[in-house]
Each structure stands twice: as C-alpha cells, then as structure tokens.
Amino acid sequence: MTTRRTFIKQTGVLGTLSILPFTNSPGNVQESAPVKPGSRWSDGSRLIVSISMQFESGGQPDNAESPFPQNIEKGFKDLPAETWYQYGYKEGIPRMLDNWDRLGIKVTSHMVGSAVLNNPQLAKEIVERGHEAAAHGMNWSKQYNLPYEEEKKFIQDGVDAIMQSTGFRPVGYNANWLRRGENTLNILQELGFRYHIDDLSRDEPFIIKVKNEDFAVIPYTLRCNDIQLIAGEHYSTDQFVRQVKMEFDQLYQEAETKRRQLSISFHDRIGGTPQMVNATEQIIRYMQQHKGVSFKRKDEIADLIFKDETAIRE
Amino acid sequence: MTTRRTFIKQTGVLGTLSILPFTNSPGNVQESAPVKPGSRWSDGSRLIVSISMQFESGGQPDNAESPFPQNIEKGFKDLPAETWYQYGYKEGIPRMLDNWDRLGIKVTSHMVGSAVLNNPQLAKEIVERGHEAAAHGMNWSKQYNLPYEEEKKFIQDGVDAIMQSTGFRPVGYNANWLRRGENTLNILQELGFRYHIDDLSRDEPFIIKVKNEDFAVIPYTLRCNDIQLIAGEHYSTDQFVRQVKMEFDQLYQEAETKRRQLSISFHDRIGGTPQMVNATEQIIRYMQQHKGVSFKRKDEIADLIFKDETAIRE
Amino acid sequence: MTTRRTFIKQTGVLGTLSILPFTNSPGNVQESAPVKPGSRWSDGSRLIVSISMQFESGGQPDNAESPFPQNIEKGFKDLPAETWYQYGYKEGIPRMLDNWDRLGIKVTSHMVGSAVLNNPQLAKEIVERGHEAAAHGMNWSKQYNLPYEEEKKFIQDGVDAIMQSTGFRPVGYNANWLRRGENTLNILQELGFRYHIDDLSRDEPFIIKVKNEDFAVIPYTLRCNDIQLIAGEHYSTDQFVRQVKMEFDQLYQEAETKRRQLSISFHDRIGGTPQMVNATEQIIRYMQQHKGVSFKRKDEIADLIFKDETAIRE
C-alpha cells in the first residue's frame, strides 16, 4: 500500500538494514536492539522523535479563542467558532489517526477531560490504535492559581475521564499553555504520574527530583508546534515542513554524539487539516529515510530515561 | 495508491480522454457520468471543488476595515479606503470572471445586497456568465443579535436586491464572518433557502434538520480563504498557492475512499488582484491535471447531496 | 554600462525587436515609437511600470513609528529610531539611485518637504540623475482635517522646499498614507498639479474632473509596496520578489488587450536596504526580459493619458 522507502544514510556508522526504524506497539516495550557503539539512547536509537496529538476540541469553553473576530456581543454564543472546534474531532483526529497508521508510528495524545467526555468513542479509538493517552487537565481552565486540593481534583477528574473512556491510565501530563503552578509537580507525583512535558529548556529528556523521587521531564517545543506556528505565527504549511526538516537535520547531526530528542506537536483542529496532515507526512517520510530514527510515545521515552544511568539529572 | 495524473490542459480545446473535467452550466444538472466503482459522489466525481467569489465591495459601511491605519479623526471619510474597496468591483470581479471563463469553471458568488444595488450590472453579469448568485445579507451589519423578524427582513432585503438585479433566486446563504444566530437557519428555511455555508466542521457537505425538513450544509474553510490568509495572516500569494495545493493533494488522496470537498474562497478586492488571479490560475490548472476533479457551484453540490442516500446526516 | 537583455517571450504574440523597452530621460518626452496594433498605450508600450522611491527620512517627527518598542518614557528622544531613519538618506536613497542607473530606468520620488530641507543635496541629486520629484506634503502631519487655506499652505510649503533645493517643479502629489481630504484635489488643481496617486481603485491611470478641468489619477498599490509588505506585513524580501513577479505576469498577459500599469513603491529606509535593492534588481531584470515593458515616471504617464482619447474618464 504505502511506499515505505528506507534509505541508508552513511553518517559514519557502517550499517545494513539490521537496525530498522523502530515501530511502537501499544503497551509493549520494544525489544531492545543491540546497543550501537556511540549511541546515546540505551535502546540503540540515534534520534528519538516524540509526536504529540493533542485532543482538546469539544472541551473548550464558550467563546474560546479562535480565528474569528472576537467582537461578539455579550450573551451570544459564537456558533462559527464552535464549528471550527468540531472540525477537530469530526475530521482532524480521524485524519491524523489514519496518517499515523499509514506511516507506522505511534504518538502521545494529551487529552482534555471535557473533550474526552464529549467524544469517549474517539478517545477510546486513539488508544485502541496504539497511541498513548496522557492527561491535559479536566478542562481549559487555569490551574496554576488553584489551591493544592482544587488543582489535584482538576487533574484527577481529567485522569478519570480518560480512564473511564479508554481504560488507559495516563502517566504523563501537559498543562494548558504549559502553565503549571508551584504545586503541580508534587500533585502529579502524588497521583502516580511519571513525567510531565511543560518544559522547554532542553532537547533531551532529563530527570528531576519531586519529593525526593525521580520524575521525568520530556521536553516540549513551541518552534515545531502547530498551535504556535500555524495558529499563532501564521506560517503556511510549507513553512512548517521546511522548518521542522531544518530542526531534524541539525538534531540528527548532533545525535551522533549526544542524546537528542525532536518534539513535534499537533492539535486536533490545526494539525488535522488536509494541508497539515500532508505536511506531516512529508516531514515524517523525510525523517524515515534516515537510519536510527525512531518514533516513540512519551511513556516509552520516560521508560528509557529512567533506566539510563547517563541521563541528565537536575 | 497510485499517483493518478492525467494531464489535460485545455483552455477551450477538446480533449481526448474519455472523462473530461466536469464543466458546469447554469441551471442544468450535469448529465451523470457512469458511476465509478468506489466513487463517493453520486455523479462519479472523485473530488468536488467549490469556489466562492464573494461580492461585497461597494456595500461596505463608512470606515470599514481596510489595510489603512485606523487612526482617522471622527467626522472624516476614509477616502483611500474607499478606493481600496472600489477596486473590488472595478478590477477584481471583472478579472476573476475572465479567469473563470479561461479555466472553464463556474463558481458561487455570495453577494451583499448593498453591493448589488451599487453595481446591479455587475451582479447581473456574474449570473449571465454562468455563476450562482447566493445571499450574503443586505449589508455588512451583524445579524446574529437581531430579533427574528428583523433578521428575516435583513436576509430578505438582500435576496430581493439580488433577484431584482440578476433575476436569480438565491438558495444559499453566507453570514458576515459566518456569524449566524440562533434563529438564522429557521429563517433561511422559511425563506426557501436550501443550504448555508457557515460551518467549518467537515470536509464534505451534510444534511441537517431544520424544523424537521432537510437542509444542506456546504462547509466553508478559513485555511483556503483569501480574506483569512492574505488579508488577515499576511500570506504572500505564492504561499497561498502552495498551501492550497497541499490541501488538494491530501483531499484528492482521501477522495479515493471518502466523499471529499475542497472549498476555496475569494473576495472581490483581495482575490481579484493580478497576483491573486495568477495564483488562482496556477492552483486550478494544477487541480485540472487530475482525473475526476470537478468544479461545482454550491447549489449543484446541494442538489447532489440531497439525492445521496449515503450523505452524513446530523 | 548596463546589461540590457531583451528576450522575446512567446505569449501568442509574435514579435520582433522593433519595439525596445523605453528608457526615460529627464524632461524629454520619449520620441514615439510606431503604434503597435492592439497596443493600448498611445506610445506603443505593452505594459507600463511605474516605480516610486519615496524620500521621507530626515523629515519624520520625533518618536515616529519604527520597528522599535514604543514604550519610551515621555520626555525622551528615541535615539535608535532616529538612526533607523538616518539609514534612509545615508544608505537607502544612494543605493537605490545606483540601482536605477544600473538598470537604466527612471522613477518618481515623492519627497516630503522637511526631508528635502534636511538633505537638499540629496534631493537635488535625485533630480539630476533623471528622476521626477513629486510632492508628498511639507511634513508627516495629517492634512485631511485641515481647513482649506492651511492645507494649501501645507502642500505649497512642500512644493517650495522641492523647488528651491532641486529646481524641479512638482506636478504630482502623494498624501501621507494616501489620506487626502475633501479639499485636496481642488487645492492641487489650484496649485497647478497635474496628477495625484492616492487612489487604489484601478490598474491603469484615468482622468477625473476637478473643478471642471481634467486631472489625472495615476493609481498606487499597497500589494507591491515595501512599507505595506516588508514593514507592515513582515514579508521576507524573497516573498516580495515572488509576489511582484506574479503581479507582473498577470498584468503582462492582460496588457495584450487592455491598458495596464504596474505600480511598485519603495521607501528610503525600507526599499533601500541591500536585501531589498537585490530584490528590486531581480524583479526589474525579470520584467526587462519581456518585450514591450517600459518604465516611466508618473509625470510621463500623466502626459500619455491626457493625450489618450481612449482613457477612462470618471
């Protein structure tokens, strides 16, 4: 069906097709390939690509930010903006799910609780098709300003929504606009989370101590993120392709001697458009032409980093 | 599956291939080609392209939004902005009409009543050259906040302007910035409309019930829309070309197994510039190289979807 | 001196080298070439390109708009913004003048009176090198809200500054941001002007009546204008190249059967940067490859249109 061409790029490492791009299977840890000399990832990957597919639509508040002029009179619902959000679950997520299957990769989907409850079948399908369900709050409210117990309920409610709809227990967290508060990490630790992504400080995951226990940080980016580039900075989709490829080329080079992770983020109503799914396919197929590139869910990355004695600890 | 490229570059010259790009004739339903196995459109089209040419200029209020600095003192008319709008009907629409002829396609023109009354001859010419006249309100005012009867008059006045100038009775509606109100669909139904476009939720038309009767939704987009991309997001015209082509490529692929519609929207003063008409020609000729692509007016799409038993019903 | 390559582009019109691109000489009317059949310009040009090189820097008010954050405390001069404006006359205009010489073309320079008085030698050089000096107000103030006599003095002071520094008597006018008032055209007529450019409504010049006498409108554009695209819409310089070429290609086609004018505008501190002068050279050399393209000062265009019986009259 699809053309999956794998070219060997000679990057100083002699190779044959013995190490294939890693595919992810739901729930199973990929059986480890023999560790390559010089490889910085303990599973032998040269560069790990972490893709996010955020599921938020259907859970947004009334009159949430949208491309529409905000001059709507008080008391009236913004009907066109509602339809713009509906696109996220009617077309966007389904299209992206088909694209991940076509490309043979698994992703992490941070799901807002209210979006999950609005579309439990879709949330379940995301998990059934092999992707990770991670938490993204109960709704779009701010959490950083809540007292401890309220913030804990806010997070737990979102977790419950995911669990009851998908059967998957989230171990990773993403706050709205990355804006966690002073208590958030403690709460996550308490609730059994293993990692969070609300950190832009590095191009590789690292371990921190939360209440004296290891907790993983799987960093996020804005510069390879559709809500920042397409919605916020008005990039055309071809600009997105070129910029992410430039990011990849540089990280792939660095990955010869350093542990490197490339993070790309898509949001249902933005990354799920035909033009953006086309862009995404171009980017991923380009990356798949390079030896040693693997696509992992963030829970799998967390597993790897926890077991890695060379991991950065802050 | 396969790359299906069939070159037909015809600018009025007969072609040799058995399935020609569908041209539209005003008023007539295209005689149906034999239904292709797997075709999702009942007329055998693989992908339907719906183009809008909005006719608004000449009907704008004083000091309407424009590229000009808004710091104009109270009591003074914005003379340069007026000339910017005049371009819409002096150069923009005429240039676009010539382009549709050159490309052999028909479009839907949502016409604001006050723009029509300002230029009845131009409105009439749009219809005489085979395009659909659809309604777009009487003027640029908000309608979503009007009481039922006032909103009904607002819509009807716009319909009357179109009918008296063109002889064409509109069956489709587009609200200013898609912003309909709670009563709009009921009013449209009452006034005999058959479809509206103020919905961004899908990439194919669908049927809803309005007062228990079927009503069609022919979805619109912002991401292939000149007022959003060129005027709002400051794309250069070449970005517009690449982005719409990327949209097309993906929808064309999906159209092998799903009913798919590509919507592109132009506004008189924006899409009618030389650089944008050039962009449009590039896009359409690219699409016309692909087998099974047809360009339809929205009233024709509504006809198709009403008769389609497999249509999505919400 | 310059390399002037003229390629014949087969666009359906067979041609020979009998009609060369016209060069402009200061003051002289180009001796007319034999009128080509179908040519819409009375001098046989196929497409006329009108380039503006606005000279404003050095005349701006304190704390004029600039790329600098505007949060400067009251009572302090914006020193870096001053240096940004200085670039306009220290580097910008000189670089553009060299470029026009290299390309063998003449342009129209709308000069703000205060900028001229700040740099009379530069203003004089612009004229000595063959370009037209046109008026652009005495300073950057608004004029549309002034009483008749004040607005007349505002315009006349700017004219006097130009005449005393350059010896050239301006016959054309450009208001700040095109924002003329209700009296402006009457005043211009009274002061002996022959044309103004503050009109975006057409892609060809036209004649209007001002106090019953013919007055020419040489239209301007924002969409091929560096202050709009580069400064306002944040285009990169390569986007500017592609967009103006797309504009040219379409107008060149239309010019086979219609009178067409392409307007491109540059402002000292924006169009005069190395990257923009490079962009400009690319654009103009591209246009110069096409037969029948001539570059004219606006006073020359006004001359042509006044004598043209087929000119549009509004």
Next chain:
Amino acid sequence: MTTRRTFIKQTGVLGTLSILPFTNSPGNVQESAPVKPGSRWSDGSRLIVSISMQFESGGQPDNAESPFPQNIEKGFKDLPAETWYQYGYKEGIPRMLDNWDRLGIKVTSHMVGSAVLNNPQLAKEIVERGHEAAAHGMNWSKQYNLPYEEEKKFIQDGVDAIMQSTGFRPVGYNANWLRRGENTLNILQELGFRYHIDDLSRDEPFIIKVKNEDFAVIPYTLRCNDIQLIAGEHYSTDQFVRQVKMEFDQLYQEAETKRRQLSISFHDRIGGTPQMVNATEQIIRYMQQHKGVSFKRKDEIADLIFKDETAIRE
C-alpha cells in the same frame, strides 16, 4: 575537522587562493595580508561580516516577554517562560559555540551582567573559545532614563560581572533594544569603551567624537537579526536564510568599491535552536564560498577603523 570548502567566485577580480578567508584568533590582530588594490578595508578584506551572539538568558526579569500568553495573574511566576529562557544557556549558547568552531569563525557576545553571574562558567567558556565579550548592561532594565551616575553604575556593574567571570575586559557596548540615552556615549568613553553598536544608520563602521576623542560606531541591523525576524516578525528559519543571503549578495557586490560590513545578530534562546543553527551554517558556508569575505569580532573591526584614514567621520 570541518569541511572548509573555498570556492573562488570570479566577480571581476582575478584571483588565486593567495588571499584566504580570514580566521580570527582571540587577542591577536590578524597579521595583515597585502593590501589588495581597490580594497576598502585596510587589511585587504573585501567584505567584513560581524556576528553577534547575545547572552541574555538567565538574567531576565520575572515575567519577561516570551512567546507565552501574557495573561498570567499577578503574584504568580511564569514557570514555562522561565524554561524557555533556560534553553538559551542550556542548549542555545553551547550549540552556537560548537557551530562557530565548526565554521572556524569568531564572534562578539554582548553579555548581560545578570546572565553572566547566573552562568559564569558559560561566560568564561565563550571567551576561552576565542570570542569577544562585550557589555550589554547589568540587567534588562532601561538605562536611557537614568541620571548620569546611576547609568554609569549600571554599565560598570555589567562590566565587572564580565571581568570577574571571564577575565576579559569589554570594550564594546550594546544597550537593551539599542536604547541608549543622552549620556550613554559620554559614560562609555569615560569607562574606557572603544565602540558601541546602537546605531542602524550605515552599512559600515564610522568614527564620531565623544568628548573630543575618537569613538567607533560598529552599526547593527534589525533586518538580519533573529530577535527581530524570528521572534518579532515570525519568519520561518528558511526565510531567514534567504533574506540574509540576499543581503550578502548585494553587499558583496558593493564591496568591490566601498567599505562594507554585514551584521548578523543571534540571541541565545532564539539563534541557538537546532533549526536556527542549521540556518546559520547554511548562510555562513555560502558566504565562505566567496573570496575576500572575513569574519571579525567587533573589537577587531574597531581596531581596523581607528587606523583607517579613509574612515567616515561624523
């Protein structure tokens, strides 16, 4: 080590490989090559490229400007924005330092005092690897509105931070957003500085008198500056590449007969991303293909211009 390909571009100057691109060594004045006839730089360079690598992160105030929505409640720290800044010194500067080594060039790093104190080891490494440490204020506060003695302390504190961490005594200054005050140059002179960069008026350095003594101005640009183009104007990284190359091409041409300098500026958290370091490498390798291009620290440029009798004096 690095692939250093030097192509000879015949630009009218016959040449062999006798004059190589100049590399810079810390502290040493490059032994002068024989002066080329027509060369406008006294060391024989055709075009000098001045690169800035600004080191600011870690020294920013709470809730400093960032890509994050600014609607954060009073009293709360912006934790995600903090991580965005951390990227500047955890990944950005280290990546850029590796890139300069790979390309064999030296740059000027304007360092904010508070950033230096937060990361003295990194500041020291910048100097040890051959780059110039220049001053950029003690912190991100405004200085233009301070009384003389306070502004002097503000500058001196920043100088002290650099000296105690790196051992390097800064001789060049850059104010926050170029915004110096009426006293700044006098203060710099008094404190022993030799040049400042807060001037956009020329494409070559020049000499001014400050309290009757020579002081150099090494001009800066916004149009080849990552904080302006990437952060402010939302360019994609490929646009940055094309625009700077266009700037280079034009200045390289002009440099045949004029003294020309190309200034490019990078800021830790912006220019240090993988996509931007990739962009930078593309640009610099392109420039290195041209004969007579040298990359110099600004203190070296100041040395050159002070000794140049043909320097512009204002």
